[in-house]
Amino acid sequence: MYTTTQTVNTAPIHPFGQEIVPTVLTEQTVKAAVDSFTKICGAVEVIDDDPTDFAHGKKIDGIISFVGDITWSLILVLPFRSAEMMAQKFAGFEIPFDSEDMGDVVGELTNVLAGVLCGGLESVGVHSQMSLPTVTSGSDFEQLMSENLITQRLFFMTNDHHFMVKLVVARHK
């Protein structure tokens, strides 16, 4: 079980010129994912290595962008089985992967994660405003990122199902 840290590296919060995602974003994202999905699904564990190949198979992505002190995006990646489990836990009833409601729920799950994350960032002095969620689903796909973007992938596990949160931050030109 991951224990969230109380000390947060708030400086530097500006990503320009850095080749890594700012620490404050990574730390607050991990904390927000653990806090919000623990409330929805039960215990959430942080995993160090990529447990599965997230590029292959059926999956659904929820994407939210942020503006404010840092401009960045967050992608919640849910493989087919994980999506069905989390949707059931969140909505309280079964939602088939291919149904219209699945997009609705994944958008809402991404929204919840982003909202908790915004609150966490605000508590350490980082102001951000989030967009509405966008949802993409299908098989064997991956979101393409420009070379001017820095990405970081964070892996989690809950109820024997994996999910990933991908952070995307602009690199200074």
Next chain:
Amino acid sequence: MVIDDSRVMRNMVMQTLQQAEVANFVFDEAGSGSEAIGKFDADKTDIIFVDWNMPGMNGIEFAREIRAMKWANHIPIVMITSESGQEKQQNAYDKARITCYVTKPFTVDEIREKVGPVIEDLQKKRDRTAAPAPAKAAPPPPKQGGGFFSKLLG
């Protein structure tokens, strides 16, 4: 009235309110702030549950519209949202004069704890309005004898 762009979320809010048993609700739904304004009838709406982040008119804009209506600005507005920052919550209270704030994901107990007092307050106000006015003291009987009309009528 329950306003959220997510159909699943609207169902969840309605289901949780039923489970919380804070009142016997008859629900009306809208998928956006502008749709809700079109459907809104102050005489048939006791309480509004609205999401913040919606396409088009968002929850804050919707609440401000309602607060600007003199005939409807007494209706409690509960904001149900994933925006969990303290500063944003305070903004919602200050700018849109919302009644209470519930963050997603929520439980039946949280809904009961936050919405229950709003419903109780609503009920008290209604009881006060419905209660009969206190009886006024009966006017004193007209003086007999010696009055102008007594003299006139003999």
